[in-house]
Amino acid sequence: MTVIKQLKAKYPNALSWSFGDSPELADELAALVMKGLKTATCCSLLSFEKEEGSPSVGSYSIVLSGEGSPVCVIRTTAMYLKCFSDVTAELAKKEGEGDLSLDYWKKAHQAFFEREGTYSEDMELVFEEFQLIEIV
Incomplete structure (x- = not known):
């Protein structure tokens, strides 16, 4: 049984996904989660609505x-x-x-949402706060 199948058996209905829009960003952000530094993420409301499976409060990923x-x-x-x-x-x-500042966040996320084609100052974001359950 693969690790992902074992985890899905342990956490029924768990979604599986990576952060960001590149393998490098996925690794960087996952490392921040595992260090306990990253406890939230966000996406554009437009991309959230297009996702086939979306997280909800209490769900595992x-x-x-x-x-x-x-x-x-x-x-x-x-x-x-x-x-x-x-x-x-x-x-x-x-x-x-980054340096955990709002300025860094705005610059990095503006660039991300521009790559996605959704950026505007008044765009709606879906914020998700989470807790680390286990490191695989």
Whole structure:
């Protein structure tokens, strides 16, 4: 039985996905989760609505590396909508990226959402807070 099948047996209905839009970013962000620095993530509402399976409060997710291997399991503890321009320093810090500042968060996420083709100052984001359950 593969590791992913074992995890799905342990966490029924768990989604499996990777962070970011490149293998390098997936590895970088997964490492932050495993270090306990990243406890939140976000996506555009547009991409969230297009996803086939979406997390919900209480659900488990198997986080994959850039190569598609499971690296850890997280559990969603909160979800909410937030306008890009209303993201706070506290939320930016929960994402655990760069120097943890709001300025860094805005620059990195603007670039990400521009690559996705969804960026605008008033775009809606789906924020997901989570806790690390286990490292695989």
